[in-house]
Amino acid sequence: MSMKSTVQRAVTSEIKLRQLKxxxxxxxxxxxxxxxxxxxxxxxxxxxxxxxxIEQAVLESYxxxxxxxxxLSKCDQQGRKCLKRFxxxxxxxxxxxxYCSPEAPCNSHSCPICARESRRKLSNxxxxxxxxxxxxxxxxxxxxxxxxxxxxxxxxxxxEDVVRIxxxxxxxxxxxxxxxxxxxxxxxxxxxxxxxxxxxxxxFTLVSDKRSERKLRYMLNTKRNSxxxxxxxxPLKIEEVFDFPCxxxxxxxxxxxxxxxxxxxxxxxxxxxxxxKRHEYGLKLMQFGFKVGRNYSVLKRGxxxxxxxxxx
Numbered sequence: 001m002s003m004k005s006t007v008q009r010a011v012t013s014e015i016k017l018r019q020l021k022x023x024x025x026x027x028x029x030x031x032x033x034x035x036x037x038x039x040x041x042x043x044x045x046x047x048x049x050x051x052x053x054i055e056q057a058v059l060e061s062y063x064x065x066x067x068x069x070x071x072l073s074k075c076d077q078q079g080r081k082c083l084k085r086f087x088x089x090x091x092x093x094x095x096x097x098x099y100c101s102p103e104a105p106c107n108s109h110s111c112p113i114c115a116r117e118s119r120r121k122l123s124n125x126x127x128x129x130x131x132x133x134x135x136x137x138x139x140x141x142x143x144x145x146x147x148x149x150x151x152x153x154x155x156x157x158x159x160e161d162v163v164r165i166x167x168x169x170x171x172x173x174x175x176x177x178x179x180x181x182x183x184x185x186x187x188x189x190x191x192x193x194x195x196x197x198x199x200x201x202x203x204f205t206l207v208s209d210k211r212s213e214r215k216l217r218y219m220l221n222t223k224r225n226s227x228x229x230x231x232x233x234x235p236l237k238i239e240e241v242f243d244f245p246c247x248x249x250x251x252x253x254x255x256x257x258x259x260x261x262x263x264x265x266x267x268x269x270x271x272x273x274x275x276x277k278r279h280e281y282g283l284k285l286m287q288f289g290f291k292v293g294r295n296y297s298v299l300k301r302g303x304x305x306x307x308x309x310x311x312x
Contacts, residue, residue: 013056024062027101031058031113034102044120047127047245052116060112061097064275068094071272086155089276096279109286110279118283119249126183126204126248137241139251140182140203142169142220145235149188149197155273157197162186162285165199173290176215180206182290184251188277190270201288202251204241213238 021029031054044051052060068090075087093110100106100113107114130137147165149157166186173182184203191198213236220235241247278286 013053013059017055017059020059020062024058025065025098027099027104028058028061028097028113030101030103044123044245044249048243048249050246051119051249052112054113054116057112057116061100064110064112065094065097067268068097068272068275071268086273086276089280090272093276093279108279109281109283110275115283122287123245123249126251127245130244130248137204137206137244139239139241139247140184140205141200141237142203143198143200143235144168144220145198145233147199149199151190151195151197151270154188154197154277157277159281159285162281166288169201169288170290172216172219176219177209177212178205178216178290181292182288183292184288186286186288188274190274203288204247204251 017024034054045053072087072090072094075090093108096106096108097111100108100111105111105114105117107118109115109118144165182203182205184201186199186201188197188199190196217236221233
């Protein structure tokens with residue numbers, strides 16, 4: 001997305017926000033006056049122009065609340081089976097989003113305001129680590145075709161399933177010979193044509209030699225899926241990282257999007273179920289780390305050192 005289109009999108013959001021201020025909850029609106037803590041050493045909006053503004057996040061929260069209200073109303077009127085199973089969870093999520101404020105943040109991964117704040121924290125840590133390391137990062141996209149979930153089965157996917165997939169990737173990285181930090185996020189995208197959910201990871205690594213890449217690619221290629229007989233099968237994609245700040249914020253999204261699009265999953269009830277699952281899993285579960293325990297002090301050092309310099 002170009003700088004011009006990003007600015008236009010931000011201006012449009014601010015205009016809509018002014019028009020809807022009487023309808024948006026007062027708790028949500030208090031975020032517009034919230035002063036960010038000094039721990040944020042990098043201005044993410046300047047580093048990455050695609051990063052959403054606080055106005056856009058508040059507006060998105062309002063849209064999700066309206067969508068939840070509409071679907072809950074339809075559920076009451078028509079007794080829809082799909083959403084009825086999660087009616088209580090949807091009602092709870094609506095309540096949480098409505099009363100999210102700077103004084104009492106909901107910290108839900110389905111709240112665009114709190115998710116934005118969490119991404120700012122993580123992105124600052126990653127950018128500090130990236131600049132301290134001198135660059136040379138590689139981006140990895142890992143897709144588990146053998147873990148594809150049918151639309152109706154996605155509702156049964158629990159946190160233990162995400163933990164199992166993450167553990168599987170850690171074992172494969174270890175067996176492939178990766179010996180440096182690998183960090184990123186877990187996502188699930190929805191394929192409208194095949195009506196399936198595709199689990200995948202967006203990761204970064206500082207060291208990625210060809211031998212380890214070949215081993216990992218071989219492990220991921222061992223099991224194919226019947227859904228993708230006539231489609232290109234790319235379980236592992238590795239590329240150089242040139243715009244590290246933007247890539248860091250993208251990796252930390254851990255979102256539920258339709259495949260190939262940055263829009264809402266259709267029909268709306270599936271999108272709401274995706275929000276419920278994001279809230280259920282939480283941001284911590286959607287993060288992935290390999291060899292991070294050994295290198296965590298290094299990840300934090302870039303931020304800590306700069307803070308001590310500023311305090312002096």
